[in-house]
């Protein structure tokens with residue numbers, strides 16, 4: 001009787017932690033890109049919009065002053081190369097900063 005009631009509570013807990021761990025496996029990565037060709041205040045906006053279109057990207061912060069785009073993305077869905085390709089084809093070649 002005691003074991004049965006334990007099982008009732010344990011199953012939802014196990015399912016719950018499985019969901020959490022599979023979400024955690026899709027890891028959020030952050031990369032800083034050095035972006036070329038940003039010559040006016042409108043450019044960072046274009047760069048931001050361009051990177052946001054890449055699937056898996058959750059956050060983009062572009063600095064006009066630093067010529068940098070900081071991108072938070074899901075590395076199961078996007079690669080750094082996808083990000084640099086996107087900005088490059090929009091006219092803003094970028095490379096990962098190390």
Ligand SMILES: [Cu+2]
Pocket residue numbers: 038039040041042043044
């Ligand atoms: Cu511009």
